[in-house]
Amino acid sequence: MRNELTLIRDMERILPRSRRKFVPGETPLRIAQPLFDREDIRIFVESSVEMFETSWIGIGHYTREFEDAFSSRFGGRKALFVNSGTSANYLALSSVTAAMAGVAGGNCLTTALTFPSTINPVIASGLKPRLLDIGLPSYSVDMDEVEGAVDGKTRGIVVPHILGLPQPAAELRHLANRLSVFFMEDVCDAIGGSYRGRPLGSYGDPSTFSFYAAHQITTGEGGMLLTSDRELYRRARSLRDWGKTVTEDEGEYAIRKLEHRRTSRLPADYDARFIFDTKGFNLKPIDIQAALGISQLRKLDQFTGRRRENFNSLADGLRDRGADDSLIIAEPIGGSDVSWFGFPLVVEKGLKRGRVVSRLESRNIETRPILAGNIEDQPAYSRSDFTRASKLTNTERVTRDGFFVGLHPALGSEEMDYIAEQLSIAVKL
Numbered sequence: 001m002r003n004e005l006t007l008i009r010d011m012e013r014i015l016p017r018s019r020r021k022f023v024p025g026e027t028p029l030r031i032a033q034p035l036f037d038r039e040d041i042r043i044f045v046e047s048s049v050e051m052f053e054t055s056w057i058g059i060g061h062y063t064r065e066f067e068d069a070f071s072s073r074f075g076g077r078k079a080l081f082v083n084s085g086t087s088a089n090y091l092a093l094s095s096v097t098a099a100m101a102g103v104a105g106g107n108c109l110t111t112a113l114t115f116p117s118t119i120n121p122v123i124a125s126g127l128k129p130r131l132l133d134i135g136l137p138s139y140s141v142d143m144d145e146v147e148g149a150v151d152g153k154t155r156g157i158v159v160p161h162i163l164g165l166p167q168p169a170a171e172l173r174h175l176a177n178r179l180s181v182f183f184m185e186d187v188c189d190a191i192g193g194s195y196r197g198r199p200l201g202s203y204g205d206p207s208t209f210s211f212y213a214a215h216q217i218t219t220g221e222g223g224m225l226l227t228s229d230r231e232l233y234r235r236a237r238s239l240r241d242w243g244k245t246v247t248e249d250e251g252e253y254a255i256r257k258l259e260h261r262r263t264s265r266l267p268a269d270y271d272a273r274f275i276f277d278t279k280g281f282n283l284k285p286i287d288i289q290a291a292l293g294i295s296q297l298r299k300l301d302q303f304t305g306r307r308r309e310n311f312n313s314l315a316d317g318l319r320d321r322g323a324d325d326s327l328i329i330a331e332p333i334g335g336s337d338v339s340w341f342g343f344p345l346v347v348e349k350g351l352k353r354g355r356v357v358s359r360l361e362s363r364n365i366e367t368r369p370i371l372a373g374n375i376e377d378q379p380a381y382s383r384s385d386f387t388r389a390s391k392l393t394n395t396e397r398v399t400r401d402g403f404f405v406g407l408h409p410a411l412g413s414e415e416m417d418y419i420a421e422q423l424s425i426a427v428k429l
């Protein structure tokens with residue numbers, strides 16, 4: 001215990017160093033940065049000490065606590081912790097499509113403006129992406145266009161809430177129910193946001209989340225799958241854990257063993273812990289990641305609030321300086337409460353994005369493009385079998401003229417004001 005306390009004290013000394021004074025033009029204003037406090041350090045150190053004491057490294061009670069806390073935030077839906085948001089997406093699509101007939105040759109509606117981790121699992125599951133445009137400045141799909149894109153081969157809808165901006169998840173859920181197709185929400189960029197009074201992630205089944213260090217809360221690497229469907233949860237858990245049989249308790253093990261005796265050629269006494277129901281992966285996290293997740297999740301609303309303040313502060317700063325004439329500032333669809341991932345911008349009036357971005361970078365303000373842009377244009381997809389549901393006018397526009405800057409909670413009004421000032425100068429050069 002003494003050593004544990006020393007460790008915590010030593011690590012706490014790091015905290016003041018991670019909050020250095022802001023020097024305009026010198027302090028790097030990163031695109032993303034996790035915010036840790038004493039509670040994070042304490043639980044992380046405690047879980048690490050426990051790992052060495054028990055001489056085991058893997059999933060344990062912290063994972064179960066994190067999944068339970070996550071599930072409570074989402075009205076008791078089942079939560080499954082995995083080692084990344086990308087893994088959560090692969091798991092989600094594999095679990096959904098494993099139980100579906102007619103996947104081969106079927107299509108899945110999804111946005112052309114996306115991240116590879118959203119579209120790759122769709123392709124890997126044997127579905128053809130049918131690409132939707134997004135609106136500007138909302139970055140969300142138009143329901144008329146979605147309805148028009150549906151054809152006899154549509155099997156599902158998968159949408160990412162791009163940089164936190166909500167898609168019309170309630171309407172998409174409704175449409176998916178009407179068509180009897182699946183609806184998956186990729187909430188990797190948007191945890192903490194809501195639409196029509198319900199948290200993002202509560203509409204899709206399944207829904208997925210990422211806790212990569214650039215996201216609203218972090219476990220280093222990590223992701224979560226959320227579902228209300230007990231069978232889907234079982235399948236996802238089996239697929240996460242090499243394909244092992246999943247049972248809730250020992251009694252169930254015995255029943256499964258009997259089932260397997262009927263359906264497989266394994267010897268009757270074969271250990272049920274090594275019976276494989278599905279052709280699985282290994283997407284398991286370890287407990288120290290979950291420990292951090294527990295303390296980070298407690299701070300989610302505080303972080304989201306800070307991100308909103310930073311968004312408003314930068315948006316006001318740009319409007320006050322008249323820079324909103326030359327830049328499209330994001331505006332979510334009605335009914336949204338955004339958990340901002342970043343501050344997306346699109347240059348207007350023939351301005352060159354490259355010039356604006358270089359000026360910002362030269363002042364130590366980091367920028368990134370809006371995810372992968374139009375996925376059709378990325379080298380890895382040049383031979384991909386996509387169909388377009390419509391013209392991708394806004395997607396192409398964002399690919400050519402869009403970028404984002406950071407607004408994470410380690411930034412405050414001073415930093416946001418500096419970004420507004422530098423952006424306003426950059427668009428007038």
Ligand SMILES: Cc1ncc(COP(=O)(O)O)c(C=O)c1O
Nearest residue numbers: 084085086115117160188210212
């Ligand atoms: C929309 C979206 N989905 C999925 C992911 C993948 O998450 P991870 O980095 O945890 O694998 C990302 C990127 O982080 C993303 O932006």
